[in-house]
Amino acid sequence: MHPARELAELLGGAEELTIVCHNNPDPDCLASAFALGRIAMAAGIDEHHILYSGEISHQQNRAFVNLLDIDLTPFEPAAVRDRPEGSLLAFVDHAVPGANNRVPEGTPVDVVIDHHPNEAIEAGFVDHREHVGATATILTEYVRELDTEMDADLGTALMFALRRETLGFLRGATPAEYDAAGWLHGHADGALLRTLSTPSVTGATVDAIAEAITNRTVRGSVLISGIGRTSERDALPQAADYLATLEGVETAIVFGVVDDGIQLSARSTDSRIHIGDVLDGAFGDVGSAGGHREMAGGEVPLGVFADFTTDDAQLFAIVDQVMSARLVAELNLSTEADTREPVKDEPN
The missing domain is CATH 3.10.310.30 (Diaminopimelate Epimerase; Chain A, domain 1)
Known part of the structure; x- marks a missing residue:
């Protein structure tokens, strides 16, 4: 079964999804969480939460969250510890509890989608691809495979994440990133991409x-x-x-x-x-x-x-x-x- 279909089947049996970003999340993590939330909604999950810890301090990251209206919630241990029955826990762009996140070590994780090197991943669903240049590449594949409803916000988020993670396709980019970008081109807002690429810089x-x-x-x-x-x-x-x-x-x-x-x-x-x-x-x-x-x-x-x-x-x-x-x-x-x-x- 294609990983996207396997994930959709898992999500279809859940009532709630908690998505945890890594500390001080970057556009690749944020866009991937945004896309996973959309996939969860399409699978019938009415309630999902995107949690982050640390800060969103990079001027591009702040603009990314504000202009794309991504709904984020500061991480609190109770949000993971006291989840109701039927709730799933997902990591995107990171993989192990306690490593670059505030989730207690040993916490069971249901979904992991990541592209960073790691040999200690344990979860019910794992899509770990070190050979691709961005986690957003994997989520773009899912969105395409599942015919998830697209809009300019999601298309722009995933496209910007691909560009930022690969430094404009000059660092770590693979054919998968170019293929994803080619498909996203028709869904992204070009003017918004330019705005995100040139935010103001603090003193x-x-x-x-x-x-x-x-x-x-x-x-x-x-x-x-x-x-x-x-x-x-x-x-x-x-x-x-x-x-x-x-x-x-x-x-x-x-x-x-x-x-x-x-x-x-x-x-x-x-x-x-x-x-x-x-x-x-x-x-x-x-x-x-x-x-x-x-x-x-x-x-x-x-x-x-x-x-x-x-x-x-x-x-x-x-x-x-x-x-x-x-x-x-x-x-x-x-x-x-x-x-x-x-x-x-x-x-x-």
Whole structure:
């Protein structure tokens, strides 16, 4: 049986669906949850909820939720723990309770749809495809297979998710993404896609990216940068995307203190490096980290760092030293940096 039909059959026997996004959800996760909710409604489920934890702080993500009117609810443990009989629990774009989500470890999951590397998935229905570039690709296939009613909001959400997850089809895109995009083209709102692609940027985001540029350290083709404390979590992947384009840089890793944790974001075009494995190897014993060959992220609790000092400058000096040392060791880099200079204006 086609996975879409198997899923529809499972949903048809349920009365309620709770869809849990991963922490700080991105467009791929949000669009996939949006599409799964539509599929559930078509299967006869009158009530479904989309839950998220963390923040929706990236300016594109905020615009995505607001302009497409996606109904989200902040995660509360009771929403999962106290679900009524006949309710199903679904994960999209992540797979394991307690890993990049606030669902307690060991919680039974009914549906998992994901494309990230993972070997510990347990659920009643699992569609796990590491070979595709986005979870939205899988959900687009479902929508097509099941003849789910489409409108401009759903078409735009899935199309934008495909574009954002693959950086405009330049990173990790497969024929499946192009096929999905070709079908979605007739359902998406072009003007809305352009608006989502060029949202306004906060001053705090610009400051964080500037800090990453100033603090960069380059060893060979690897760039590492710490930006101190920031309220703009999503400035980290934006900084990593930008720094990865610098001449001679094949791998860029950016980290910073956000609330009570250290967030990391990494990008790599070096065929010798699986950046998800690198972050997992460097920080898997003290936090959660991992991802794809070319794109990865992670989080390390401040823990003893926060207990050592309340001064942000002193705190980040320690964080910077420890995080950089772990990355240097994992990547087997020289301890001598090639450069650590701010970007300077070209002479007139």
